[in-house]
Amino acid sequence: xxxxxxFYLNDTLFGIPxxxxxxxxxxxxxxxxxxxxxxxxxxxxxxxxxxxxxxxGIKLGVGRRDSQERTRLMxxxxxxxxxxxxxxxxxxxxxxxxxxxxxxxxxxxxxxxxDIEPPPANMDINDLKYVRGVAxxxxxxxxxxxxxxxxxxxxxxxxxxxx
Amino acid sequence: MKFRTKITLGFGVILLMxxxxxxxxxxxxxxxxxxxxxxxxxTAINNVSNEEVTQPLMKLGxxxxxxxxKPSSEARERILTSxxxxxxxxxxxxxxxxNLPALEKFALTMQAAGRKLDSRVKGFLDFSxxxxxxxxxxxxxxxxxxxMVEALTSEIDAVIKNLGTNMDEVIDPRLEKVQKKVFDEARxxxxxxxxxxxxxxxxxxxxxxxxxxxxxxxxxRIRDAITLMAEGDFSExxxxxxxxxxxxxxxxxxxxxxxxxxxxxxxxxxxREGLPFPFFTANNELKITYANDQFLKMVGKPSxxxxxxxxxxxxxxQQCNTQQCLIKRALASKDIIHDISxxxxxxxxxxxxxxxxxxxxxxxxxxxxxxxxxxxTEEKKxxxxxxxxxxxxxxxxxxxxxxxxxVATAAELLSSQSNEIAAGAEEQSAQANQVAAAxxxxxxxxxxxAKNAQEAANxxxxxxxxxxxxxxxxxxxxxxxxxxxxxxxxxANSIKALAEKSREIDRVIExxxxxxxxxxLLALNATIEAASAGEAGKGFAVVAGEVKELAKQTAESxxxxxxxxxxxxxxxRQSVEMTEETLKEVSExxxxxxxxxxxxEEIVDKTGNAAEMVAxxxxxxxxxxAAVNEISxxxxxxxxxxxxxxxxxxxxARAANELTQLSKELLxxxxxxxx
Numbered sequence: 001x002x003x004x005x006x007f008y009l010n011d012t013l014f015g016i017p018x019x020x021x022x023x024x025x026x027x028x029x030x031x032x033x034x035x036x037x038x039x040x041x042x043x044x045x046x047x048x049x050x051x052x053x054x055x056x057g058i059k060l061g062v063g064r065r066d067s068q069e070r071t072r073l074m075x076x077x078x079x080x081x082x083x084x085x086x087x088x089x090x091x092x093x094x095x096x097x098x099x100x101x102x103x104x105x106x107x108x109x110x111x112x113x114x115d116i117e118p119p120p121a122n123m124d125i126n127d128l129k130y131v132r133g134v135a136x137x138x139x140x141x142x143x144x145x146x147x148x149x150x151x152x153x154x155x156x157x158x159x160x161x162x163x
Numbered sequence: 164m165k166f167r168t169k170i171t172l173g174f175g176v177i178l179l180m181x182x183x184x185x186x187x188x189x190x191x192x193x194x195x196x197x198x199x200x201x202x203x204x205x206t207a208i209n210n211v212s213n214e215e216v217t218q219p220l221m222k223l224g225x226x227x228x229x230x231x232x233k234p235s236s237e238a239r240e241r242i243l244t245s246x247x248x249x250x251x252x253x254x255x256x257x258x259x260x261x262n263l264p265a266l267e268k269f270a271l272t273m274q275a276a277g278r279k280l281d282s283r284v285k286g287f288l289d290f291s292x293x294x295x296x297x298x299x300x301x302x303x304x305x306x307x308x309x310x311m312v313e314a315l316t317s318e319i320d321a322v323i324k325n326l327g328t329n330m331d332e333v334i335d336p337r338l339e340k341v342q343k344k345v346f347d348e349a350r351x352x353x354x355x356x357x358x359x360x361x362x363x364x365x366x367x368x369x370x371x372x373x374x375x376x377x378x379x380x381x382x383x384r385i386r387d388a389i390t391l392m393a394e395g396d397f398s399e400x401x402x403x404x405x406x407x408x409x410x411x412x413x414x415x416x417x418x419x420x421x422x423x424x425x426x427x428x429x430x431x432x433x434x435r436e437g438l439p440f441p442f443f444t445a446n447n448e449l450k451i452t453y454a455n456d457q458f459l460k461m462v463g464k465p466s467x468x469x470x471x472x473x474x475x476x477x478x479x480x481q482q483c484n485t486q487q488c489l490i491k492r493a494l495a496s497k498d499i500i501h502d503i504s505x506x507x508x509x510x511x512x513x514x515x516x517x518x519x520x521x522x523x524x525x526x527x528x529x530x531x532x533x534x535x536x537x538x539x540t541e542e543k544k545x546x547x548x549x550x551x552x553x554x555x556x557x558x559x560x561x562x563x564x565x566x567x568x569x570v571a572t573a574a575e576l577l578s579s580q581s582n583e584i585a586a587g588a589e590e591q592s593a594q595a596n597q598v599a600a601a602x603x604x605x606x607x608x609x610x611x612x613a614k615n616a617q618e619a620a621n622x623x624x625x626x627x628x629x630x631x632x633x634x635x636x637x638x639x640x641x642x643x644x645x646x647x648x649x650x651x652x653x654x655a656n657s658i659k660a661l662a663e664k665s666r667e668i669d670r671v672i673e674x675x676x677x678x679x680x681x682x683x684l685l686a687l688n689a690t691i692e693a694a695s696a697g698e699a700g701k702g703f704a705v706v707a708g709e710v711k712e713l714a715k716q717t718a719e720s721x722x723x724x725x726x727x728x729x730x731x732x733x734x735x736r737q738s739v740e741m742t743e744e745t746l747k748e749v750s751e752x753x754x755x756x757x758x759x760x761x762x763x764e765e766i767v768d769k770t771g772n773a774a775e776m777v778a779x780x781x782x783x784x785x786x787x788x789a790a791v792n793e794i795s796x797x798x799x800x801x802x803x804x805x806x807x808x809x810x811x812x813x814x815x816a817r818a819a820n821e822l823t824q825l826s827k828e829l830l831x832x833x834x835x836x837x838x
Contacts, residue, residue, distance in 0.1 A: 018695075019695055024688055025684075026681075072684075083695040105687065108687070108691075108694075
């Protein structure tokens, strides 16, 4: 059994393993990064630590949205901060601390491995690598994201290349 | 007898004559030739005797004498040559006279004489030579020689004389005879030839005349016939000229012509003559070359005055002497020209339908033109009458049509006007009815007015009293309203205070909502922390879940409260608005009450005036009532008249409709007539 924290990006429900999350934080002022790719919305100073805020919506093709009352920052643990439990499960995030800009926080959802189905066959091959699978909840279908792919080495390289 | 036989016979006779003449000529010529030969023969004998016998003898004599005078070898030689010639001549002559026995005998004598002479001359010569040898001859010898020469000379003379005599005796008469014969025969021959030639010519002329008379006469007749035909005369004379019997070529020719005359020409002629209308032909100079009887009859002139005369002087159509001349136009256009002309003849007008067309010979050369003139006066007159009648009828039809149109228009106008008038009359009638009704009503009303006016006058006074009381009541109500206004103001103030309080509640709810939100976030973070603690964090996770649930409930409750507060605020807002409205109305009512008070005062004043006026009204109403009665009577009269009018107009409209129909029919008829 695995626990997922769920969130909405423009009415679509996504989920990531709860073990990857450091905290959920209300939206605070972001400092824009000049010349950064558009999915990097800015930097925040979180208790003395600089965190890069990424808009997954842009990466997943949802498009850029304005901040709202329910917009939150989901701070992801860097690899170094991951708990033993997470390491045991083979979870990987990124080397630098990042935060995801989400439209609304959902619930914590538990799912058996059996409940997770592979991503739909008709998905774009590029998007396919970001999606781990689809889990059924009581009311919704939950798209489980592959954070390692979204933020990981690839993401780092991408940043470097673009900077 | 055939023509050829005749000719052959004629020429045969002439040829025979010429043959006879030729034969006779030949015969005589041949005879003449024979005589001439004879003559030549005799002449030749004569010549030989003269030239070859007589002359050498004479030369011999001369030579002997010469030798005597001066003997020389040349003279001797000459003597010998002459002697030789004499001998040859005598021999020749002898040969020529072989057929003449008289001379042949003499020829022998001549030969003997010749021989004798020869020997004696030779003797003389020998003697002379002997004498010469010895030198000079003696006188005796000389005498002997001289005598010898004299003897010889006389001997020669004798021979010559003898020959001449013989010749004269024998040859001359013969020559004369032959000459005479030749002359005689030539003369005779010439005479015969001349006679025969003259006779032949006479005979030839006779035969030629005979043949000519038989051959030329029919040809002349044919010529006459053709000449007549060429002049356009096809009378009996032509037929008579061509009609003769026989089997020769001329007759056949004549028969052919006759056949042609009876056939083509006759047909053409009879066609021309048989044309049932005037017809003439003219040459390129517009001179008449032919005119049929109809034409002659029309122009009233004998053919001598027509044929060969200018055509324009015959008919005197208006086209004549102008470029419109039909023949000129036909000649120019090489086409049929057709025209109509009005001609005056014996004071009468004639209409001629003229057609002209060119005439061509078989090779296409234009010979002139033919023109027919058809008298169409009767048709023209008829046509004119018809045309006049037609024009008259057309005019009448047009007039009829015009009148019909006018009638139709008028009828339609009348109809529409009638309809309008009818409608108007009906309306008038109806209106009159209404007026009557209204007048009656008015009458009644006026009566009522009069009655009521009186009553009103009474009530006016009462009203004045009531108005006074009303004024007092109004004053009282104004005071009460003022009180109400004050109370309402207080209510409004209270409601405003309430609104302020509710806004404060709003703020509190916001704070609670915030707290609930943060609590939820904290609970979520706690769940996250608990999850990362694994099994150890499980208990904590449960607590966190409960906290989260509470936060959720709090948020929901706060939301409900917020909604309730919002409803309350809305209610307050409406109350405030209504209170303000009430306040505004109260002030208006106060004002109106004030005005009502004033008005009531005015009413009191005016009511007095009204009472007086009402009395006036009552009096006027009575007068009115009388007038209205009069009106009523008049209106009744109008009604009767308009009903009658309406009836009359309805009838006239019906009549107008009928008239319209009739004029349409008339128009249709007129159109048919025109069409």
